[in-house]
Amino acid sequence: MTKQAKPGFSSAAELTCLLRAKSYGEKRPLFKTDDYVAVILSQSFHSAFSLQQKAFLLGDESANFATAPGIYEYIVARTRFIDDIVKKTAGRFSKIFILGAGYDSRAIRFYPALQHSLIYEIDRPLMQQHKIKKLAECDITPPSNLRFLPIDFNQQNLSDALAQIPLQTGDKCLFLLEGLLMYLEPAHVKNLFNAISDYSSDGSQIIFDFVNQHALTEEILFGGDEAGYGVKESVDCVRRIGEKWTFGIAAAEVEKVLQQYGFALLDYADASKLAARFFADERGRCQVKINAAPALVYASREKS
Template identity: 30%
Template sequence: MQVGQPSRTAMAVAHARAYHQVADEPRVFTDPLAVRIIGESAVRSNEFDDGLDRDLARRRRLFIAARSRFADDVVAEAVAAGTDQVVILGAGLDTSAYRDPHPDVRFFEVDHPDTQAWKRRRLAETGIAIPPSLTFAPVDFEQSTLASGLASAGFDRARAAVFVWLGVTMYLTLPSIHDTLRYIADRGGATEVVFDYLYPAATATPEYGTAQRERADRVAAVGEPWLSYFTADRIRADLLDSGFARVEDRSAAQLLAVYGIGTTASPADSGPHLVRART
């Protein structure tokens, strides 16, 4: 990302969530704030989808919508069981905290200071109030750590928490991912994490492998390259080694099936996957 500017890939994800609200396709995820925060005139614009196959772009939007829906469902389930802390890692323009019906649950948004500053200006411009239950935790990982950023924000490591970490791991190095997973698992209270990852393009069919490599080239061209890939076996082993005890892994097609959406999404051994892991 460029200094003083929000992440362009985070903006693209926000565009996808917003366009999903108005597109002619099954509604997987409902977010009444998505269009407002992007702006109606910009909803259908996504620089990373320009010129790509429309069906592939639609499948990507469906996966982005479904992973947000799944994260909301996990948070709701955890809150019903007594959890009162939710951490959104790499929050971007995520709206979870602003749609939360549970005022006693504390939300922490962790992101780069520049992205957070832009988001706060955008919230003010659109009249979206910052709820008192939300705390921003700006973290520049070149100068600070997740642990120190959350500690400064008042996060209680001894209490149960849910971590939502969507659309981030592919931009991080393997050591950074492993450090984050160990930090999440090494806590006093019960912990859950929901995150997604990408399979290596080499494992995909020619169609999906070509599409994935083309998208990788596009995000790299704006200075936000994909750095890390996993297989289901590798991510499970890493999670168990980090201290998690239960791991659920779904491909894009399997995730959409949870919500009754049939799609010709990429095979189970390619493309994006969503994971729910618990200590």
């Protein structure tokens, strides 16, 4: 039975936070991340959905997290991929925009390194209000450089909001779109990329993930084949939590899509590359399989 998502509320955001919390408590080094804020926030989740997923707090490794095969590993790899870039580029950007922020905690976790950047968390109004309430309940004070900007990307244009945030000459920005694009309609994704492209100066950067186009079509792959690992199950799981993937990119088209908006590819990581980068042992052998539906992109604004 498919659950109907509440307006403005994201089961996917809660699930992601819960999985980040699980990763923080990992005793397996390759699975461990440092999102301690996710641990604190997840303890305040009392929705029926979250309560069903919290068995890991009691150490039950067999708990069903409503996740498809390889998704937990993907969340771990995605967190590490993005965290590494944020730490490596700290101090380079005057403004950092986190779109579809959900329970993102980087403004808090990396405050010492990011304190001289203005950080804008952008999300649906009800989702953002829910997060602010949870932060207060957990006695977590948002850092002084964090701004909350409520926008529903399905109803509002990002460019209108960005027009109210002036850039100084030479200012560079970082845009982070984590777990967002796949839930938007193609026309809204186009508007989003146009707004980011128009606002970004040369040297600005973007990080986003997307699902492969075949996950949205009848070409969904089955079985244990590496190229289709967990894809069908992912689509089914997303539906079960009341959400839907509506946008995808063919892997072969990534650079072409970036070029349309004036960006050049810096890094592309699909399931096999993420597994090799983050889950290889000392002999270079991959220890896990990562869900084949999503992939990560890191790109830079080219000179105009």
